[in-house]
Amino acid sequence: MLDQINKTRSDRSYDGANWNEHEDKFTQTFYEQNLSQFWRPEDISLQPDLNLWASLSPEIKLAYAQNLVVLTFLDTYQGDIGMPVVSRSIAPEYHQRKAVLNFMAAMENAVHAKSYSNIFMTYMSNDDIEDLFAWGQDNKNMQNILALIVGYYENLDRLNYKRQYQGLDGDVSDYEYNVAQWKAMVASVFLESCLFYSGFYYPLYFYGQGKLMQAGEIINLILRDESIHGLYIGNLAMELYREFDEKTQKELYEWLTTYLDEIYQEEVELIEFIYDPVDLSHDVKIFVRYNANKAMMNLGFDPYFEYEEVNPVVLNGLNTETKTMDNFSMKGNGYQKMKSESLMDNDFYFDAPRIKR
Numbered sequence: 544m545l546d547q548i549n550k551t552r553s554d555r556s557y558d559g560a561n562w563n564e565h566e567d568k569f570t571q572t573f574y575e576q577n578l579s580q581f582w583r584p585e586d587i588s589l590q591p592d593l594n595l596w597a598s599l600s601p602e603i604k605l606a607y608a609q610n611l612v613v614l615t616f617l618d619t620y621q622g623d624i625g626m627p628v629v630s631r632s633i634a635p636e637y638h639q640r641k642a643v644l645n646f647m648a649a650m651e652n653a654v655h656a657k658s659y660s661n662i663f664m665t666y667m668s669n670d671d672i673e674d675l676f677a678w679g680q681d682n683k684n685m686q687n688i689l690a691l692i693v694g695y696y697e698n699l700d701r702l703n704y705k706r707q708y709q710g711l712d713g714d715v716s717d718y719e720y721n722v723a724q725w726k727a728m729v730a731s732v733f734l735e736s737c738l739f740y741s742g743f744y745y746p747l748y749f750y751g752q753g754k755l756m757q758a759g760e761i762i763n764l765i766l767r768d769e770s771i772h773g774l775y776i777g778n779l780a781m782e783l784y785r786e787f788d789e790k791t792q793k794e795l796y797e798w799l800t801t802y803l804d805e806i807y808q809e810e811v812e813l814i815e816f817i818y819d820p821v822d823l824s825h826d827v828k829i830f831v832r833y834n835a836n837k838a839m840m841n842l843g844f845d846p847y848f849e850y851e852e853v854n855p856v857v858l859n860g861l862n863t864e865t866k867t868m869d870n871f872s873m874k875g876n877g878y879q880k881m882k883s884e885s886l887m888d889n890d891f892y893f894d895a896p897r898i899k900r
């Protein structure tokens with residue numbers, strides 16, 4: 544029976560994750576960072592936002608809610624397939640890398656997408672929520688953006704299975720596989736470090752003015768996660784890119800800029816659809832170009848768009864360094880999970896000097 548199960552993997556030797564040895568120079572640092580900033584959707588109560596929400600015009604409410612739908616859809620697929628497929632594509636011996644990617648995968652849908660739903664459930668009726676999700680499913684640009692991202696994830700998924708179980712579907716060359724893996728990582732970094740930001744803009748715009756602060760806190764916590772996700776996958780992508788010969792590197796860079804143009808075009812139309820009614824499209828496009836440049840840098844390249852000044856109100860909302868938090872009403876993104884160590888007998892001898900072992 545086992546022979547049959549393993550017939551395509553007869554030379555296989557199973558091993559375990561040994562955290563005593565670093566797999567590379569950066570993964571354990573990202574591991575620490577990811578776990579130290581863990582949070583749960585229910586950590587933040589949204590009730591204090593309700594009065595302000597009720598005072599907003601229907602156009603503003605709609606733009607705000609549509610942005611959260613965009614964010615929800617992106618986070619959903621990043622959790623369902625984006626992160627898991629990149630994790631599966633990592634060579635089997637890199638157990639720590641897989642653990643970091645799997646942890647990030649769990650955050651995307653179970654924490655981030657769930658948090659957007661908590662905002663919907665607090666601010667809106669069931670019928671309104673249903674209409675919003677239906678809007679996302681019908682919106683051409685939203686669907687095109689997802690197809691542009693998820694298509695590369697699915698391609699890598701297909702090759703992962705082919706490669707792992709070659710008996711099923713023929714060989715996959717290293718070249719074909721590595722290109723597919725790198726492109727999926729590029730799609731992932733664009734999603735994490737650029738596409739999210741058109742949706743983040745509006746909550747940050749309110750937050751920067753001291754409005755809808757609880758929802759703004761959630762956005763800041765998500766943003767803090769996404770920024771290390773983009774950096775981590777960017778690191779993996781850079782490592783892979785350096786392995787390609789010069790000619791391939793040139794071709795891949797060409798592909799990258801075409802891909803960015805294509806995504807950006809869809810993004811521009813989506814931004815105009817959502818933000819024209821509240822007169823903010825111009826500023827949001829600047830913000831997205833600013834973040835597209837950050838995505839390029841995460842992938843190891845120079846900025847693609849000209850440098851432009853971002854709306855200072857949004858930068859104020861983005862400034863995560865200087866917040867002072869009231870821990871009874873807000874968790875705040877300055878919140879760090881407590882570092883703990885096991886209690887020992889001598890922790891309870893209060894008179895004797897404590898000896899650290």
Ligand SMILES: [Fe+2]
Nearest residue numbers: 618650651655
């Ligand atoms: Fe996410």
Ligand SMILES: [Fe+2]
Nearest residue numbers: 651735769772
């Ligand atoms: Fe993410």
